[in-house]
Amino acid sequence: MGGFIFGYDTGQISNILLMPDFLLRFGACSSDATLSSASGDCSFTNVRAGLIVGLLSIGTLAGALMGAPIADWAGRRYAMVIECAVCILGFIIQISSTHVWQQFAVGRLVTGLGVGALSAAVPMYQAETAPAQIRGSLTATYQLFITFGIFIAYLISFGTRGFDGPSSWQTVVGIGIAWPVILSTGIMLMPESPRWLVFHDKPEKALHSIARVHGMTLTEARDHPLPNKALAEIQRSVEFERSYTGATGWMDCFRPSNKVLYRTILGMTLQAIQQLTGANYFFYYGSTIFESVGIQDSDVTEIILGTVNFVCTFGGIYIMEHYGRRLPLIIGGVWQGAWLIVFAAAGTAKNPDTDKGIGSLMIASACMFILGYAMTWAPGIWILIGETFPTRTRAKQASLSTASNWIWNFLLAFFTPFIVKAIDFRYGFVFAACNLAGAVIVYFFLYESSDLSLESVDLMYNDPTCKPWTSSRWAPPGYASRNDLAEQDRTKANLAMADEKKGTGSGTTSHDEGHLKVEA
Structure with missing residues (x-):
């Protein structure tokens, strides 16, 4: 649900900005503008639209940094309850706006505080609580529900666009209150993080x-x-x-010993590259590309992109659980970079507005890019943020990494219109270079953390004999390989279950031997 709140709040605003009543109330309109003519007589300046959209990212940046001390002080569960209350407050501020666009923007800022804090707390809670064998799949559901939230926001906006008056956009915003209510209620039924x-x-x-x-x-x-x-x-x-x-503090995230600084920089870099892959370029501006082949309805465009993103993320959960973290990210970076080169080259060679074949190629390359992104970089980075850092500084390092994501989110959202105006589809070459650079960074700096406990991940990063490109073969002391680790855990579990079925109880020799093995 934390990911769903993130996705829903991200996905709703692009459609709200186009709704006639919202334009009439908050846009710059001619003196004779009416509700029926608002789409033609009203508009948002780049600055005003940028602030309404971008203040969410500013709020999430601040919220991500606030999330660490809240999660360390109140615990992971109670931190989520507090952050959900902040989200609800932000939604109320937005709904109660009448004619002052600054109030709506401030409401987006307040909501962003809660969303940003949740984006640091939720993956961390998932990683700290889940058994190592399913940690990747469980943490990947955060990204899955980001895409699901975006998709549902598109559908609800599509359904309310025919409403008259403020209900067209207030309904979309107001429904958002339900999601933090569900999370804040349900999380109290869950166990606290054992770490x-x-x-x-x-x-x-x-x-x-x-x-x-x-x-x-x-x-x-x-x-x-x-x-x-x-x-x-x-x-x-x-x-x-x-x-x-x-004693621990923010400066502890930047000390070189135990590779803490190394992992802080790595986390922040990976989150930045996730934004620099170019995914949001397609989600924010895909309607312009789709118009080139005759799809004029921007809502339909967003539903198509949202569907591809959501469906393919299921594949990402499987891939991240069965093929580790490094290999999918490396292949994903190369795949995404290749399709972005196709996209940019096609758009630069000919005008897609007049050449339908080029337009179709660009749409196909955009969908293939999203397929790769949804299966690799989208879920993979959130998994890594939960499992890369040591317990003592995990909350703060996760906050710094997530803040890096939101900084680049804001920069791309705000400056992309200006960049596109200057270089048009050649913008795709910039994103392609970032994807290929991401693959290189993963190969040389990221350690393979799948199937290991969080404590074993910390040992691996501090093992001087282990290198990132050999880390997939690393296993904790006493185990021949990671398969051996999993097999021994399964054997112990099966022996314990067999003892319980026999009714041998807690005082049996088998259980005592198990305890001795653990102590050894």
Whole structure:
């Protein structure tokens, strides 16, 4: 639901700006403009439209930085409740606007504070709570629901465009209140992050949290090797970080030791490149391209792009879980760069407004680009933000990385119209270069973190014998490979389940041996 709020708020504004009542109330209109003539007699200046759209990104930037101290102080769940309340306040400010466009823009800013904080807290909570075996798939659902939220916003806007008066846009904004209500209510039924609980000296509650994630009661978890192993690993990691670093603060994110600075810069760079892939260029300005082959309805255009983005993200969840993080990002960067070169070259060679074949090629290349993006860079970066950083500074590093995403989101949204006016479709070559650079950066700097616990990821980054391009073969001490790690965990789980079926109870030799293995 956190991703859905993100997507819904992003996807609604492009259609709202075109609604006649919204234009009449907040645009620059001629003296005789009416509701029926608003589309022709009213318009937004670049500055006014840029502020209405872009202030959300400014709010999310500030919210992402605020998300870390809130999540560390209140816990991951209560932080989400606070942030959902901020989102609701922002929606109310927007709905109550009548004729002052600045009020609507401020409402977008306030909503952005909540959305930005959630964009840091939600993937972090998912990564800290999920078992390593499904962490990639679970965290990827954040991106899946971003695309779903965008898609639903398009459909609702399409359905309300025939409404008379302010209900056309107030309905779209007002429905947005439902999503933070669902999240803030539902998250209180979920367990708190076990890593946050251990860090705040609550090991019993942490064990209960781990037990719930594995479908056990607390009593069952006390005698089961897997929850106890997970708890012991978290405790060792937290104790090591405490003894090594002392008090923590924002500056700790920039210390070179233990590759903390390395990972901060890496996270911020990957989030920046996710924006620089050019995906938002197609989502914001795709209607102009589609008009070249006779599709004049911008709502239909956005629904087509939104459908491709949403459906293909399901493939991204599968790919990220079965093929790791590095390989999909490298292939995705090359794939996206190649199709952007096709797109830019076609648009530069001939005018798509007059050449339908070129227009069709550009649409096909745009859809192929979105297919690759939705399967690789879209979900992959959010997964990495949740699992790359050490526990002690994870919230702050996730906030800094997410803030980088929102900075570039704002810069691209605000300056793209000016850049397109200057270089037209050659803009695609710029994005192609960024995609290829992203593939190179992933190869030389990103470590493969799939199938490892968050504590093992930290060990891997600090192993001097492990390099990014060899990291997929790295395994924690005591294991021959990552397959061996998974197989041993499955074996322990099966033995424990067999003991329970036999009714041997907590005092059996098998369980005691399991505890001894964990301690060893």
